Amino acid sequence: MRNFRRPSRDIKLFTPLPPQGNPRKIIPQNRQRGYHRGRSLPTEPDHPPTLSPVDCALLAMKNPRHPMFQDHLQTTLASLEARHLRRRLSVSDLATGPLVGFGGQTLHNFASNDYLGLAAHPQVVAAALEATRDFGAGAGSSRLVTGTQRPHREFEEKIAAFKNTAAALVFGSGYASSTGALQALATKDDVILLDKLAHACLVDGARLSGATIRPFHHNDPTHLEHHLQWARQKYARARVFIVTESVFSMDGDLAPLRDVVELKDQYGAVLLLDEAHAVGVLGRGGRGLADQLGLAHRIEVQMGTLGKALGSSGGYIAGSRALIDLLVNRARSFIFSTAPPAANAAAAAAALDLCASPEGDRGRARLRELAALLDPAPPAAIHRVIIGGEEETLQTARRMAQLGFHVPAIRPPTVPAGTSRLRISLSAAHDPEVVRTLSAALRAIVAPATSPNDNPDTVCPVCGAVLLSEKCKVVCRSATCGYRIVFNCSEF
Numbered sequence: 480m481r482n483f484r485r486p487s488r489d490i491k492l493f494t495p496l497p498p499q500g501n502p503r504k505i506i507p508q509n510r511q512r513g514y515h516r517g518r519s520l521p522t523e524p525d526h527p528p529t530l531s532p533v534d535c536a537l538l539a540m541k542n543p544r545h546p547m548f549q550d551h552l553q554t555t556l557a558s559l560e561a562r563h564l565r566r567r568l569s570v571s572d573l574a575t576g577p578l579v580g581f582g583g584q585t586l587h588n589f590a591s592n593d594y595l596g597l598a599a600h601p602q603v604v605a606a607a608l609e610a611t612r613d614f615g616a617g618a619g620s621s622r623l624v625t626g627t628q629r630p631h632r633e634f635e636e637k638i639a640a641f642k643n644t645a646a647a648l649v650f651g652s653g654y655a656s657s658t659g660a661l662q663a664l665a666t667k668d669d670v671i672l673l674d675k676l677a678h679a680c681l682v683d684g685a686r687l688s689g690a691t692i693r694p695f696h697h698n699d700p701t702h703l704e705h706h707l708q709w710a711r712q713k714y715a716r717a718r719v720f721i722v723t724e725s726v727f728s729m730d731g732d733l734a735p736l737r738d739v740v741e742l743k744d745q746y747g748a749v750l751l752l753d754e755a756h757a758v759g760v761l762g763r764g765g766r767g768l769a770d771q772l773g774l775a776h777r778i779e780v781q782m783g784t785l786g787k788a789l790g791s792s793g794g795y796i797a798g799s800r801a802l803i804d805l806l807v808n809r810a811r812s813f814i815f816s817t818a819p820p821a822a823n824a825a826a827a828a829a830a831l832d833l834c835a836s837p838e839g840d841r842g843r844a845r846l847r848e849l850a851a852l853l854d855p856a857p858p859a860a861i862h863r864v865i866i867g868g869e870e871e872t873l874q875t876a877r878r879m880a881q882l883g884f885h886v887p888a889i890r891p892p893t894v895p896a897g898t899s900r901l902r903i904s905l906s907a908a909h910d911p912e913v914v915r916t917l918s919a920a921l922r923a924i925v926a927p928a929t930s931p932n933d934n935p936d937t938v939c940p941v942c943g944a945v946l947l948s949e950k951c952k953v954v955c956r957s958a959t960c961g962y963r964i965v966f967n968c969s970e971f
Contacts, residue, residue: 563869564890574599575790577908579885586885587913589903594860595759595842596908597790597830607791610825618818623807626818634824637831638795641766642781646803648796650812651819653755653784656794658684659812660751660780663805665690665720670710672703672748674723676730679893681722681753690720697727700738707746719748725768726756729894729902731861733768740774751780759788760846760860764835788834791827793819842907849905852914854922862903863889864925872899875924882920901925 530538559565572580575598579588597603610630618626631649639647650656661684665671669690673681676697685692691714696702703721710719721743723734736752743750754767762770765788769775780802785793796806806813833839850856866872869890876888879901890899901921905914 563873577906577910577913581885584880586880586883587909587917588885589905589909589917590885590887591906592756592787592904593790593906593908594788594846594904595765595790595830595834595839596906597759597788597833600790600830600833602833603790603826603829606829607822607826610822611820614821616822617820620818621814621816622818623814628818628821628824630821630824630828631818634828634831635795637828638783639797641764641831641835642783642797643766643770643775644781644797645800646798648803648806648810648813649785649819649824650794650796650810651816652792653782653786653794654680654683655812655816656784656796657681657753657782658687659810660782660796660806661685661720661722662687662811663809664688664749664751664780664802665718668714668716669718669720670714671720671722672706672710674698674734676727677722677724678728678753678755681724681751685722691717698732698735700735700742703739704742704746707742707748711746719746720751721748722751722753724753724755726754726761726859726861728756728861729889729900730863731756731857731859733858736768736772736774740777744777749779750777751782752778753782755782755784755787756859756861758783759834759839760843765839765843766835785823785827785830789827789830791823791830793823793827845907846905849907849909849911849914852911853903853918857905860905862905864901864903864921866899866901866925867897869899872901876901878924879920882924884917884920886917 556565569581572583573585575591575593576596577588579586579590591598614628614630618628620626622631635647635649638649639645648656650659657678657680661671661681665685665688667689669688671685671688671690671692673685673692673694674697675694677694693706693710695706707719707721710717721739723739725734725736726732727734734752740750742748752769754769757767757769759765761768766775767781767783769778769781775781779798781797783795783797785791785795796803808814846860850858850860850862853862866875869888872888872890876886879886886901886903888899889902894900903917
């Protein structure tokens, strides 16, 4: 008699339903073969009666905890709408540049991260077209199968030399590069110390790694050192990763990178630096803040994106050869994703050449000139004006649009509650006179709304009449204008 192993309790024996009768009457296949002769086998539980789709829907509707799916969607959207947090897509009719077109209305574009104005540069566009003709519109597979094409490798070599590292790896997006790197490098046994205002991709990558995560106060080296001491005391054998940005995307401020690097070396940690908003804008030839401070050689992992100053789409990781080889084998966002089109890499390579050229130097000088026209002048290309409430911020953004400026309203969860803001992104393609007009409009619209008691008489940006500041609002004296801004007095 052949002996059979008893199946695990976790394994269920599935048998087909009989056309009629009780399913218990079905003899399991193993019993037909004499499975453990003499022993009684546990029977399968009775199958519930078959329900029609209508019956299932009626049962679901009777359960208040499981509303119909579409009703749930509509309820969630209505909640977002009521809190002024619902987002909608706006379709532009124009190519990326200093102007943007929505529904036939042309606005000055202060929402793009095309800091050097290279997205529509003739050399960049020509490189993308040539690569498309040679390699097609899509890569066809993941990088590890047949998706790695010559432009990918050429750009990786070029960005590695640009960042003065041994190697680099291109991902489909900046988000994918950050999440993939942290997921691949850190484990559940490690500790990640994360700047509290780090980008969502860095937060998500840290979560995917399974590591212990401790955020430190934004740009606070003292608090970072406190966490480093805690990590070394509690997790003596753990690897400790410090994760931060060089230029923060929502505030435009710079990380205290010298202090962070010194602490990293002192406590034997690994630094992952996201230079997405610094490459092209800061450093020699636009190499970033790490290069500007002479610290690039002391940073283990440098991240960046092709979708900002480099005018294309995609992301990269730069570092040692061993780092890149490990990411090729472990980064899930790299392994399990179709490769970005060769045109993206070719365009970014052309933009990188321009970035490091005298033309790039002139673009950065132009950015500094434009930044000086804003009050206060930002250290990089990002300027933010905090309004506070979500509704007030939306109203202010709409007023700016009426004056011809596309300045996005940034609201939670992108920024903390109570800190909704206008986010202004400068580009070397902007006209200085336009930026001066923008600055004047901000003073006319935002200053009264955020400082009602300090600026009682301001000219209305619509009709030119005097604005009156009253409790919790600013109104135009003209009876025919109707311009007004209502703000949240709890902010003051």
